[in-house]
Amino acid sequence: MKKNSKATMSLSTKKKVEKKAKTDAKKKTTITKAKKKPNRSNARDSKVAPAKPLTTPLGKDSDLIDTLISDWGRERPDLDASAMAVVGRLLRVAVTLDARINEVLKPHGLLYSEFDALATLLRSGDPYELTPTELQEAVVLTSGAMTALLNRLTKKGLVARRRSKVDGRSLTARLTAKGVKLTNKLIALRFDEANDAISELTQKQRTDIARLLKTFGQRLGSTPEI
Secondary structure: OHHHHHHHHHHHHHHHHHHHHHHHHHHHHHHHHHHHOOOHHHHHHHOOOOOOOOOOOOOOOOOHHHHHHHHHHHHOOOOOOOOHHHHHHHHHHHHHHHHHHHHHHHHHOOOHHHHHHHHHHHHOOOOOEEOHHHHHHHHOOOHHHHHHHHHHHHHOOOEEEEEOOOOOOOEEEEEOHHHHHHHHHHHHHHHHHHHHHOOOOOHHHHHHHHHHHHHHHHHHOOOOOO
Protein backbone atom coordinates (compact mmCIF):
# COMPACT_ATOMS: atom_id res chain seq x y z
CA MET A 1 0.00 0.00 0.00
CA LYS A 2 2.85 2.35 0.86
CA LYS A 3 4.51 1.76 -2.51
CA ASN A 4 1.30 2.54 -4.40
CA SER A 5 0.84 5.71 -2.37
CA LYS A 6 4.37 6.88 -3.14
CA ALA A 7 3.91 6.08 -6.81
CA THR A 8 0.67 8.06 -6.92
CA MET A 9 2.29 11.08 -5.21
CA SER A 10 5.26 10.89 -7.54
CA LEU A 11 2.99 10.85 -10.58
CA SER A 12 0.99 13.81 -9.26
CA THR A 13 4.13 15.83 -8.59
CA LYS A 14 5.43 15.08 -12.05
CA LYS A 15 2.24 16.39 -13.65
CA LYS A 16 2.43 19.61 -11.62
CA VAL A 17 6.02 20.17 -12.71
CA GLU A 18 5.13 19.58 -16.35
CA LYS A 19 2.15 21.94 -16.14
CA LYS A 20 4.28 24.70 -14.55
CA ALA A 21 6.94 24.27 -17.24
CA LYS A 22 4.32 24.69 -20.01
CA THR A 23 2.91 27.81 -18.30
CA ASP A 24 6.38 29.37 -17.97
CA ALA A 25 7.16 28.63 -21.59
CA LYS A 26 3.91 30.26 -22.71
CA LYS A 27 4.65 33.40 -20.66
CA LYS A 28 8.15 33.61 -22.14
CA THR A 29 6.77 33.37 -25.68
CA THR A 30 4.21 36.13 -24.94
CA ILE A 31 6.88 38.46 -23.55
CA THR A 32 9.15 37.86 -26.55
CA LYS A 33 6.32 38.71 -28.97
CA ALA A 34 5.49 41.85 -27.01
CA LYS A 35 9.08 43.04 -27.31
CA LYS A 36 9.12 42.48 -31.05
CA LYS A 37 5.70 44.13 -31.59
CA PRO A 38 6.09 47.77 -32.74
CA ASN A 39 4.64 50.46 -30.47
CA ARG A 40 1.87 51.96 -32.60
CA SER A 41 1.18 54.67 -30.04
CA ASN A 42 4.77 55.95 -30.24
CA ALA A 43 4.64 55.77 -34.02
CA ARG A 44 1.53 57.92 -34.05
CA ASP A 45 3.04 60.38 -31.55
CA SER A 46 6.12 60.82 -33.72
CA LYS A 47 3.91 61.97 -36.57
CA VAL A 48 2.07 64.66 -34.52
CA ALA A 49 2.70 68.15 -35.90
CA PRO A 50 4.76 70.46 -33.65
CA ALA A 51 2.71 72.76 -31.39
CA LYS A 52 1.93 76.24 -32.64
CA PRO A 53 3.78 79.10 -30.95
CA LEU A 54 1.70 80.79 -28.25
CA THR A 55 1.94 84.17 -29.94
CA THR A 56 2.40 85.45 -33.44
CA PRO A 57 5.75 87.24 -34.01
CA LEU A 58 5.20 90.86 -35.00
CA GLY A 59 7.32 93.93 -35.67
CA LYS A 60 9.70 95.48 -33.15
CA ASP A 61 7.24 98.30 -32.37
CA SER A 62 4.36 95.94 -31.57
CA ASP A 63 3.09 95.36 -28.02
CA LEU A 64 1.15 92.60 -26.27
CA ILE A 65 -2.18 93.96 -27.53
CA ASP A 66 -0.97 93.82 -31.16
CA THR A 67 -0.03 90.19 -30.58
CA LEU A 68 -3.37 89.46 -28.91
CA ILE A 69 -5.32 90.89 -31.84
CA SER A 70 -3.16 89.01 -34.34
CA ASP A 71 -3.55 85.72 -32.47
CA TRP A 72 -7.33 86.01 -32.29
CA GLY A 73 -7.43 86.94 -35.97
CA ARG A 74 -5.72 83.62 -36.69
CA GLU A 75 -7.67 81.46 -34.24
CA ARG A 76 -11.10 83.12 -34.54
CA PRO A 77 -11.24 85.02 -37.85
CA ASP A 78 -15.03 85.14 -37.44
CA LEU A 79 -14.66 87.58 -34.50
CA ASP A 80 -13.72 91.27 -34.55
CA ALA A 81 -11.04 91.85 -31.91
CA SER A 82 -10.09 95.33 -33.13
CA ALA A 83 -11.78 97.07 -30.15
CA MET A 84 -9.06 95.60 -27.92
CA ALA A 85 -6.64 98.04 -29.55
CA VAL A 86 -8.34 100.66 -27.36
CA VAL A 87 -9.97 98.72 -24.50
CA GLY A 88 -7.08 96.32 -23.96
CA ARG A 89 -4.53 99.11 -23.79
CA LEU A 90 -6.69 101.20 -21.43
CA LEU A 91 -6.98 98.24 -19.06
CA ARG A 92 -3.23 97.56 -19.12
CA VAL A 93 -2.40 101.24 -18.58
CA ALA A 94 -4.90 101.40 -15.69
CA VAL A 95 -3.24 98.43 -13.99
CA THR A 96 0.20 100.01 -14.40
CA LEU A 97 -0.90 103.42 -13.07
CA ASP A 98 -2.67 101.75 -10.14
CA ALA A 99 0.53 99.88 -9.23
CA ARG A 100 2.57 103.10 -9.43
CA ILE A 101 0.37 105.12 -7.06
CA ASN A 102 0.09 102.21 -4.63
CA GLU A 103 3.90 102.14 -4.40
CA VAL A 104 3.75 105.81 -3.32
CA LEU A 105 1.05 105.10 -0.71
CA LYS A 106 2.47 101.82 0.62
CA PRO A 107 4.97 103.40 3.09
CA HIS A 108 2.05 105.32 4.64
CA GLY A 109 -0.16 102.25 5.07
CA LEU A 110 -2.98 103.54 2.86
CA LEU A 111 -5.05 102.02 0.07
CA TYR A 112 -5.81 104.18 -2.96
CA SER A 113 -9.52 104.36 -2.05
CA GLU A 114 -8.56 105.66 1.41
CA PHE A 115 -6.24 108.27 -0.05
CA ASP A 116 -8.96 109.25 -2.53
CA ALA A 117 -11.38 109.90 0.34
CA LEU A 118 -8.79 111.98 2.24
CA ALA A 119 -8.00 113.99 -0.90
CA THR A 120 -11.71 114.59 -1.53
CA LEU A 121 -12.12 115.95 2.00
CA LEU A 122 -9.08 118.22 1.58
CA ARG A 123 -10.18 119.66 -1.75
CA SER A 124 -13.66 120.39 -0.34
CA GLY A 125 -12.02 123.25 1.60
CA ASP A 126 -12.01 124.25 5.25
CA PRO A 127 -13.42 122.71 7.48
CA TYR A 128 -12.64 119.65 5.27
CA GLU A 129 -15.90 117.98 6.18
CA LEU A 130 -18.43 116.03 4.07
CA THR A 131 -21.31 113.63 4.57
CA PRO A 132 -20.77 109.94 3.72
CA THR A 133 -23.11 110.37 0.75
CA GLU A 134 -21.06 113.24 -0.66
CA LEU A 135 -17.87 111.21 -0.23
CA GLN A 136 -19.52 108.16 -1.74
CA GLU A 137 -20.39 110.07 -4.91
CA ALA A 138 -16.84 111.36 -5.30
CA VAL A 139 -14.94 108.18 -4.46
CA VAL A 140 -17.49 105.89 -6.17
CA LEU A 141 -17.98 103.29 -3.42
CA THR A 142 -21.07 101.52 -2.13
CA SER A 143 -22.55 102.69 1.16
CA GLY A 144 -21.20 99.66 3.02
CA ALA A 145 -17.71 100.03 1.56
CA MET A 146 -17.64 103.74 2.43
CA THR A 147 -18.65 103.02 6.04
CA ALA A 148 -15.84 100.47 6.38
CA LEU A 149 -13.35 102.89 4.78
CA LEU A 150 -14.27 105.74 7.13
CA ASN A 151 -14.00 103.40 10.12
CA ARG A 152 -10.44 102.51 9.10
CA LEU A 153 -9.46 106.17 8.64
CA THR A 154 -11.01 107.04 12.01
CA LYS A 155 -8.94 104.32 13.74
CA LYS A 156 -5.81 105.77 12.11
CA GLY A 157 -6.64 109.19 13.54
CA LEU A 158 -6.95 110.80 10.09
CA VAL A 159 -10.71 111.40 10.17
CA ALA A 160 -13.15 112.32 12.94
CA ARG A 161 -16.88 111.55 12.88
CA ARG A 162 -19.60 113.76 14.36
CA ARG A 163 -23.33 114.25 14.09
CA SER A 164 -24.42 116.30 11.10
CA LYS A 165 -25.84 119.73 11.93
CA VAL A 166 -28.27 119.32 9.03
CA ASP A 167 -29.32 115.72 9.71
CA GLY A 168 -28.68 114.48 13.23
CA ARG A 169 -29.20 110.88 12.11
CA SER A 170 -25.99 110.82 10.02
CA LEU A 171 -22.32 111.21 10.89
CA THR A 172 -20.13 113.57 8.87
CA ALA A 173 -16.47 112.84 8.16
CA ARG A 174 -13.92 115.56 8.89
CA LEU A 175 -10.14 115.60 8.48
CA THR A 176 -8.22 115.81 11.73
CA ALA A 177 -5.10 118.00 11.99
CA LYS A 178 -3.06 114.83 11.42
CA GLY A 179 -5.22 114.00 8.39
CA VAL A 180 -4.76 117.47 6.87
CA LYS A 181 -0.99 117.31 7.29
CA LEU A 182 -0.62 113.82 5.80
CA THR A 183 -3.01 114.46 2.90
CA ASN A 184 -1.20 117.66 1.91
CA LYS A 185 2.03 115.67 1.82
CA LEU A 186 0.55 112.77 -0.15
CA ILE A 187 -1.25 114.90 -2.74
CA ALA A 188 2.07 116.50 -3.69
CA LEU A 189 3.61 113.04 -4.11
CA ARG A 190 0.58 111.90 -6.09
CA PHE A 191 0.84 114.78 -8.57
CA ASP A 192 4.61 114.25 -8.92
CA GLU A 193 4.01 110.57 -9.73
CA ALA A 194 1.29 111.43 -12.26
CA ASN A 195 3.52 113.95 -14.03
CA ASP A 196 6.34 111.43 -14.12
CA ALA A 197 4.00 108.83 -15.67
CA ILE A 198 3.27 111.06 -18.69
CA SER A 199 6.67 112.76 -18.90
CA GLU A 200 7.47 111.13 -22.26
CA LEU A 201 4.36 112.59 -23.91
CA THR A 202 4.34 115.92 -25.71
CA GLN A 203 1.90 118.61 -24.64
CA LYS A 204 -0.19 117.96 -27.75
CA GLN A 205 -0.29 114.23 -27.02
CA ARG A 206 -1.41 114.92 -23.46
CA THR A 207 -4.14 117.26 -24.66
CA ASP A 208 -5.35 114.82 -27.32
CA ILE A 209 -5.39 111.85 -24.92
CA ALA A 210 -7.23 113.85 -22.25
CA ARG A 211 -9.85 114.99 -24.77
CA LEU A 212 -10.38 111.50 -26.20
CA LEU A 213 -10.58 109.87 -22.77
CA LYS A 214 -13.10 112.48 -21.66
CA THR A 215 -15.27 111.78 -24.71
CA PHE A 216 -14.93 108.03 -24.24
CA GLY A 217 -15.83 108.25 -20.56
CA GLN A 218 -18.89 110.40 -21.21
CA ARG A 219 -20.20 107.97 -23.82
CA LEU A 220 -19.71 105.00 -21.51
CA GLY A 221 -21.81 106.62 -18.81
CA SER A 222 -21.43 106.69 -15.03
CA THR A 223 -18.89 104.57 -13.22
CA PRO A 224 -20.45 101.60 -11.37
CA GLU A 225 -20.04 101.57 -7.59
CA ILE A 226 -17.37 99.27 -6.18
